Amino acid sequence: MLKRSIVIPFVLCLAAWAFEVDVREAGPLGVRAVRDAAKGVKSAEISDAVRELYIDEGYLMAEVFVRPDSARKRIAIEVDAGARAFVESFDVVGWEGDLPRMQTSTNKHFRRKDLALDMTSIVVELENSGFPFAVAKIETLNIGAPDNGKIPVRIAIGVERGDSVAIGAVLVPNNTKTQVHVIQKTMLIRPPEIFSQRLITAGVRRLNNLGYVRVVGEPEPVLDESGVWALWVNFTEGRTVLIDGVFGYAPREGQSGLSGQIDATFDNIWGTGRQIKLNWKQSGDDFLRFSTGYKEPFLFGGFGAMKLSADYHDRGNSYTERNFGAEYRYPLSFVFSVSLGGAIKSILPDSAGVARIPISRQTRIDFGAHVEKLYPRVNPTSGWDASFTISPVCVKRSGQALELLALDEFDAIARLEASISTALSFGRNFVLYERIVGRSVQLARELPLSDLYFLGGWGSLRGYREEQFSAEHIGWSNTEFRALLGGDAHGFAFFDAGAHKRYGEDAQLNVGYGIGLRLSTAIGRWTVAYGVAGGESLTDGMIHVGLSGRGDR
Structure with a gap:
């Protein structure tokens, strides 16, 4: 039988005093370990706390002697560890x-x-x-x-071991709109599926990432009346009609001030997981973009999703662009997926851009690989995301600009796009968020404006106008140091760096910095940020105000 530790009784009111711990004999675990065990513990409980420390390490017969000195406000501790x-x-x-x-x-x-x-x-x-x-x-x-x-x-x-369980079905609450196959396929359950707590936990995380579903409690196996094991998944539903907007104002002299974008998302249509998205984006008289998208989440009853898109782009006094695309994405695991897509794009210059922009028709094929490990998806505190896409493009050109710019009638080019995002927590209330993006057109000659990438604005380089820079090669990083304020609200300080390189020119680097605040309200998540471009005074920054129905990262 183990010996009991010796506790010297003393006046209970002394437990509320601030005593200095004097470790006179610490034993083999050392003074620091004994001090840490006694830290924040009531005086009457110090002996038990230190003894538990030694028992955890295998000193089962350890004795701890505690002697208080109320006059000097000191507690002396001596440890006799005994055999291990x-x-x-x-x-x-x-x-x-x-x-x-x-x-x-x-x-x-x-x-x-x-x-x-x-x-x-x-x-x-x-x-x-x-x-x-x-x-x-x-x-x-x-x-x-x-x-x-x-x-x-x-x-x-x-x-x-208990009973062996193979999941033959998924059960959901009767008062929810979301259909059961959306829950089953999002969790990547293929009945009959051998029960695995690890896979179910990963499936719950994937469900929560949908945004309009929040799982309540842990899914549990239940035996139905027919003797088939089913997985009971309890969840609540959130908003499925979302209006997101960001507006900016730049008071710099000689620039059009107002810019912005509005996203309308219709999620989980008829409870099927289908989605429709509408997007409007404008920057003064510089450009106007309008796009639509449709997502069929479980094509032909499988686990892969099909996205269809249509885009219209009016580049003021230059050209108009129409783009029709499709993408099929298949999840190979809970975090890794591959995609195959393509698009047809037509470009038509206006009267002012006919000498600089050729008429062109482009056919593109996209091959992609994607990792999604950020969690949670809104205001993440851990994990990382990565995406890589390579796109061979066949271009057919015509028009007056073809000869003026010495362009070929037919071109085969390649587009490369890659991104990585990470979130790292510091303590309980601070997060460092980093996003790095790179895009490049691979062709050994200068390209017209309509074939370039654009950089600048809220989604890339804050403190600058939307799509202020254009080049064949661009890259940027967004660094945010976030102070969590509860829920998904946080204040943040940011530093953005962006580089762009035109054919035959040196790369140019631009930076922006500022502060912001994201707050959740009854009508959505507000974002207010003030960004300043490198080299500008603090009074010449850009103000961005955004409202999101579900939130962003």
Whole structure:
């Protein structure tokens, strides 16, 4: 039987005093470990706290002596660790096959926390192998007499697997609009699916990332009347009609001030997961963009999604562009997907741009790979996203500009686009968010404006006008240091850097910096930011005001 630690009684009111801890004999774990164990603990509980520390490390007969000195407001601690326990034998009864990696093993020091972790590992391994009701418990824990400074411990863990479960169906609340197949396919469940807690947890995260569904509690296996195991998924539904907007104002002399964009999203149409998006974007008289998109989430009843899009772009006093595209994306896992798409684009110069912009028709094929590990999707605090797309493009040109710009009638070019985003938490209330994007057109000659990428504005380089720069090669980074304010609200300071390179010219670097605030309200999530371009005075910045129905990153 283990000896009890010796606690010297003292006046209870002294427990409320601020005592200085004086560790006179710390034992083998050291002074710092003893101080940390006693930190923030009531005086009357210090002995138990320090002893628990030593028992966790295998000193099962440790004694802790605590002597208060009320006159000097000091508590003296002395530890007699005694012999340390080691594992003489370790067995797992009822387990078939190879064990997961165990912290506890024969001839190692006994640690109580390691044993608890091992039991959890056994249960988790079974839960991920079709046994959701598995239990692991200590069958025997025999402590022998000390011998040569060691205490032998003999351990046997008993395992009860419980029923094996294969999920044959998914059950959802009757009062929800979202159809059951949306839940099942978003969670990537293919009935009959062997129960796996790991995959279900990943499926719940994927469901929550939809934005209009929030899972309540943990999904549970239930046995229906026909004897088939089903997965019960309880969830609530959020808004499915979302209006997002961002407007900016730049008071700089000689520039058109007002710019902005509005997104209208209609999610989960008729509870099927289908989506329609409308987008309007304008920057003074410089350009106007309007786009529409439709998403069929489970094409032909499978797990892949098809997106169709149509875009109209009026580049003031230059050209108009029409683009029709399609993309099929298939999830290979909960976080990794591949995509195949394409688009047909036509460009028609206006009277002012006919000498600079050729008439052209372009056919593009897109091959993409995508990783989505940021969590949560709105205001993420951990994880990373990455995307890479390569697009061969066939271009046919005609018109007056063809000869003036020495362009070929036919061209084969390649477009490369890549991005990565990361979120890293510091403590409980601070997050560093970083996004890096690069885009490039691969062709060894100068291209007309209609074939270039654009840089600048709220979505890329804050503090500058929307699409202020154009080039064959662009890249930018957005760095935000966020202070979390509760919920998905936060204040942030940002630093943006963007580079663009035209054919035959040196690369140019531009930076922007500023501060902002994102707040959740009853009508949506407001974003207010003030950005200043590098080299400009603080009074010549751009004000961005945005409203989002669901939020952004």
